[in-house]
Amino acid sequence: MPSGDSLKFIGCMLLLSGWIIVLASLVMLSTLSQRAAFVAAGIALEVLGLVFLTRSYTAAERGTK
Amino acid sequence: MNPPNTLSPTDLVLCILCLLLSPFAAAGLALIQQGLGRSRSAAHTMLATLCVLGISAIVFVLVGSAWTGFQGGDSQSFHALGAQWDWLGREALFAQSLHFESLGTNPAQLHAALETCLHMFAVGLAAMIPLSAGTDRWRLAPICMATALYSAFTYPFFAHWVWAGGWLSRLDANFGGAAQIAPFFDAGGASLIHVVGGLMALSVAWILRPRRGKYTEDAMATAIPGHNIVLVLFGCIVALVGWIALDSAASMLFYGVPAAQIVGVIINAALSAGAGCLAAFLTTQIRYRKPDASLSANGWIAGLVAGSAACAFVSPLAAIFTGAVAGVLTAYMVEMFELHLLVDDPGGAISVHAGAGLWGLFAVGIFGRHLASTAGTPVNAGIGAHLLAQCVGIATLLGLMLPFIHICNLFLDHFLPYRVDRDGDWQGMDIRELGAGAYPEFVIHADEFIPR
Numbered sequence: 101m102p103s104g105d106s107l108k109f110i111g112c113m114l115l116l117s118g119w120i121i122v123l124a125s126l127v128m129l130s131t132l133s134q135r136a137a138f139v140a141a142g143i144a145l146e147v148l149g150l151v152f153l154t155r156s157y158t159a160a161e162r163g164t165k
Numbered sequence: 166m167n168p169p170n171t172l173s174p175t176d177l178v179l180c181i182l183c184l185l186l187s188p189f190a191a192a193g194l195a196l197i198q199q200g201l202g203r204s205r206s207a208a209h210t211m212l213a214t215l216c217v218l219g220i221s222a223i224v225f226v227l228v229g230s231a232w233t234g235f236q237g238g239d240s241q242s243f244h245a246l247g248a249q250w251d252w253l254g255r256e257a258l259f260a261q262s263l264h265f266e267s268l269g270t271n272p273a274q275l276h277a278a279l280e281t282c283l284h285m286f287a288v289g290l291a292a293m294i295p296l297s298a299g300t301d302r303w304r305l306a307p308i309c310m311a312t313a314l315y316s317a318f319t320y321p322f323f324a325h326w327v328w329a330g331g332w333l334s335r336l337d338a339n340f341g342g343a344a345q346i347a348p349f350f351d352a353g354g355a356s357l358i359h360v361v362g363g364l365m366a367l368s369v370a371w372i373l374r375p376r377r378g379k380y381t382e383d384a385m386a387t388a389i390p391g392h393n394i395v396l397v398l399f400g401c402i403v404a405l406v407g408w409i410a411l412d413s414a415a416s417m418l419f420y421g422v423p424a425a426q427i428v429g430v431i432i433n434a435a436l437s438a439g440a441g442c443l444a445a446f447l448t449t450q451i452r453y454r455k456p457d458a459s460l461s462a463n464g465w466i467a468g469l470v471a472g473s474a475a476c477a478f479v480s481p482l483a484a485i486f487t488g489a490v491a492g493v494l495t496a497y498m499v500e501m502f503e504l505h506l507l508v509d510d511p512g513g514a515i516s517v518h519a520g521a522g523l524w525g526l527f528a529v530g531i532f533g534r535h536l537a538s539t540a541g542t543p544v545n546a547g548i549g550a551h552l553l554a555q556c557v558g559i560a561t562l563l564g565l566m567l568p569f570i571h572i573c574n575l576f577l578d579h580f581l582p583y584r585v586d587r588d589g590d591w592q593g594m595d596i597r598e599l600g601a602g603a604y605p606e607f608v609i610h611a612d613e614f615i616p617r
Contacts, residue, residue, distance in 0.1 A: 112568040119564025122557055126340045127246040132549050139556045146563045154506055157371045161507040162384050
């Protein structure tokens with residue numbers, strides 16, 4: 101299991117990556133359905149990043165108890 | 166760059182009246198925040214609110230307004246990958262772009278001044294939101310610094326993208342027309358005020374960690390009830406007035422809504438707030454067998470937040486549905502953050518502002534009808550194109566703004582620690598930072614059960 105700081109870093113990177121996928125879909129794809137699929141994938145990646153970021157703080161909090 | 170929407174004399178009078186009433190949103194929120202905190206930090210919370218409003222107004226007008234820009238004003242943009250990326254305003258620093266002597270003769274100047282005035286109140290409201298998550302342990306000095314940083318940089322970026330002709334408001338023009346993607350739509354500031362403020366609250370709550378005594382040794386949450394629920398509920402009513410005013414002014418200034426259509430904003434805001442409150446009331450009644458007053462109040466505000474994304478651009482039925490979902494969502498999210506994620510957010514700001522705000526932005530894509538662009542012209546796009554644009558905005562809030570806000574807060578916390586020391590935590594912020602309590606003639610019960 102990565103340490104708290106690593107989880108935070110991974111979480112932030114996943115959030116940014118998700119956003120870049122969303123932007124890339126706008127630039128590189130042209131149809132609504134293709135864009136929708138990539139935007140959904142980007143948001144899913146952001147949710148994963150949010151989970152990592154949240155876990156880093158939750159784990160740290162449990163560790164102090 | 167689109168020219169600013171022109172205001173008729175009636176629109177102008179109503180817009181100024183709405184701007185005058187806007188501070189009631191901050192007043193209502195302040196009452197809610199201090200009522201949901203402990204009595205030993207009540208004066209500190211109210212003073213922090215005043216400091217936040219003062220600093221945000223000064224810093225925004227002098228610095229932030231230059232980055233935010235105005236409709237029809239100068240902006241920084243670049244061409245890349247076949248699109249024009251308008252990413253930042255380019256006005257003069259220290260409000261030198263505003264010339265008050267020509268407001269009566271120059272409509273563009275008048276519009277710019279009205280926009281600045283609205284942003285000034287909006288940034289104050291947004292910067293107040295994290296106070297709720299940091300109640301009872303966030304020191305005054307870092308509050309002031311975080312507010313300055315937020316007003317100078319964080320808010321202006323997103324405000325420019327949404328309300329001042331930035332790339333999010335021009336998605337249709339840059340990426341294949343309205344049939345493929347509509348412009349991102351947010352008539353009342355659910356994204357740039359509430360979601361950004363709510364994400365800041367999440368970041369602050371993470372950094373501050375929970376209040377002492379909030380969680381037991383085995384990480385079980387204990388209840389630390391708010392000290393004055395009457396003020397909280399009264400604050401909800403006060404906030405309604407300010408919310409309607411802020412939503413109305415923003416709709417008129419940024420989406421060209423005429424004065425006659427403002428009655429729709431009023432009706433929808435009241436319906437959305439009422440539905441949110443009742444939904445939270447029923448949810449808590451079913452789950453806990455008795456309605457929870459503080460969660461019902463949170464539901465009211467969540468309804469206002471979610472409804473502010475669409476304002477008068479949805480039907481009353483859609484406003485009720487949006488508010489009701491926001492109320493239910495808030496009741497569950499508050500519990501999730503407190504019990505499962507160990508995030509101590511005394512006022513429920515993260516759930517109310519970020520959670521309900523994100524839902525409100527998504528709901529615009531589903532229910533929005535006759536949506537306009539920031540140029541005030543109707544956007545003829547299907548539900549898919551609208552939903553896609555709203556999802557791009559939501560992805561930008563989560564994927565770009567949250568890491569940016571969190572890194573800024575971590576950086577600031579490194580140099581100016583956010584959290585009060587152990588003694589201050591026990592004494593309360595009033596005694597620790599102000600030297601006197603909010604209620605000196607009343608006996609304040611100490612946490613005898615918490616080990617010092």
